[in-house]
Amino acid sequence: MNPIPEKNTVPLHVRNDFPSLQRKHRGKPVIYFDGPAGTQVPLAVIHAISEYYGKYNANSHGCFDTSRETDDMVLETRKLLATFLGSSSWKTISLGANMTTLNYSLSRAIRRSLEEGDEIVITQLDHEANRGPWLELEKTGIRVKEVRIHQNGTLDMDDLARKITRSTRLVAVGMASNALGTVNDLHLIRNLTHQAGAWLLADAVHYAPHFPIHVEELDVDFLLCSAYKFYGPHAGILYTREGLLDQLEPDRLKTQDQQAPYRIETGTPNFATIAGVGEAIRYLAGLGTGASLRDRLVSAMEKIGSYEKELALKLYHYLRSRPGVKIYGPPFEKYERTPTLSFTVEGKTAREVACFLGDRGIYVWDGDFYARRPVEVLNLSGRGGLVRIGMSMYNTGEEVERLTKAMNELFKTI
Numbered sequence: 001m002n003p004i005p006e007k008n009t010v011p012l013h014v015r016n017d018f019p020s021l022q023r024k025h026r027g028k029p030v031i032y033f034d035g036p037a038g039t040q041v042p043l044a045v046i047h048a049i050s051e052y053y054g055k056y057n058a059n060s061h062g063c064f065d066t067s068r069e070t071d072d073m074v075l076e077t078r079k080l081l082a083t084f085l086g087s088s089s090w091k092t093i094s095l096g097a098n099m100t101t102l103n104y105s106l107s108r109a110i111r112r113s114l115e116e117g118d119e120i121v122i123t124q125l126d127h128e129a130n131r132g133p134w135l136e137l138e139k140t141g142i143r144v145k146e147v148r149i150h151q152n153g154t155l156d157m158d159d160l161a162r163k164i165t166r167s168t169r170l171v172a173v174g175m176a177s178n179a180l181g182t183v184n185d186l187h188l189i190r191n192l193t194h195q196a197g198a199w200l201l202a203d204a205v206h207y208a209p210h211f212p213i214h215v216e217e218l219d220v221d222f223l224l225c226s227a228y229k230f231y232g233p234h235a236g237i238l239y240t241r242e243g244l245l246d247q248l249e250p251d252r253l254k255t256q257d258q259q260a261p262y263r264i265e266t267g268t269p270n271f272a273t274i275a276g277v278g279e280a281i282r283y284l285a286g287l288g289t290g291a292s293l294r295d296r297l298v299s300a301m302e303k304i305g306s307y308e309k310e311l312a313l314k315l316y317h318y319l320r321s322r323p324g325v326k327i328y329g330p331p332f333e334k335y336e337r338t339p340t341l342s343f344t345v346e347g348k349t350a351r352e353v354a355c356f357l358g359d360r361g362i363y364v365w366d367g368d369f370y371a372r373r374p375v376e377v378l379n380l381s382g383r384g385g386l387v388r389i390g391m392s393m394y395n396t397g398e399e400v401e402r403l404t405k406a407m408n409e410l411f412k413t414i
Helices: 043-055 065-085 099-111 132-140 157-163 186-196 271-285 293-320 350-358 372-377 397-412
Strands: 093-096 119-123 143-147 168-174 199-203 222-226 236-240 325-328 340-345 365-367 386-390
Touching: 043 065, 043 271, 065 093, 065 236, 065 271, 065 293, 093 099, 099 132, 099 199, 099 222, 099 236, 119 132, 119 157, 132 143, 143 157, 157 186, 168 186, 186 199, 271 293, 293 325, 293 340, 293 397, 350 365, 350 386, 350 397
Parallel strands: 119 143, 119 168, 168 199, 199 222
Antiparallel strands: 093 236, 222 236, 325 340, 340 386, 365 386
């Protein structure tokens, strides 16, 4: 495994870790700019999943070797994830099938602690996975308030401050928008929730692949993310501030371990997937430097974020130079944001643009990306939504150049 090269170099060694990058379309390597919907997976993660099935596939809590090895692996993965997220305790890490399922389970658990007149605050910016579970609680009598967004894709912080009151029990907000690339000011939001005595839940699904996270410094009560967005297999991860999960009543069987972090986990886990998640964290740590695992993970994520931003800026300046192209989301010049660019092309639907590029082996997404509300607010639903291009650590400057050449071909057809 090799470190991510410094600025202005091509990550050839990192690319060699990803077997899917060898795929070709009409004789040319496929370009994966679809990372915001799920990154490619390094060989080390694939091997970890295969090894689990081949060497110690067993259910947990048995008094034989393969079961004990499964228990050890799950515990080790919790510890790795705690370090990755900046938590001092593995007991804060719960695992599930995906972020959405965990958030629904959490919303039902939180509902049982609420009373008449209590309120929850969500935003127009968020992915539906951090809106739908809370909006569902309106059917039970809980009031849900929605914070507006500006046309540049940033949260209206004055509106947020007005919406948070003494009746607010939870604020559910994304750390970064998977549709527009917006990065929210969690420290400011945390201050507002503290003043109201409310819990803060952060959706870090789109943030975690690009930046280091320190849940204890952020002082969030809950944080959710998904391993398949940061080079692992499909799995959901829930951080809960230590001691808080034991105060909630999630749906669970009598046979389930009733203590945190297990008490919100239902059924038999996908152990092979959990093995892959742990290996994804080890893989990322191998890209960084430092004395401790945490230091190496922070170093790796800082390198990844810097490299991806360089690529995104290259594409950003190209798109800004093209007449008929409108970029959505906050400008790089004024705001911190993820290396994810969403735009429209005058005279073409988002699907037409995505298919044009897909036919040339350049994989991008179109639509609303399950962030339906911001696309509605920006009046893009009837136009097919947005084209979204996301940078991941295995992308290169040459791939961006190939994309811009393909876009130049597209413009000639308009």
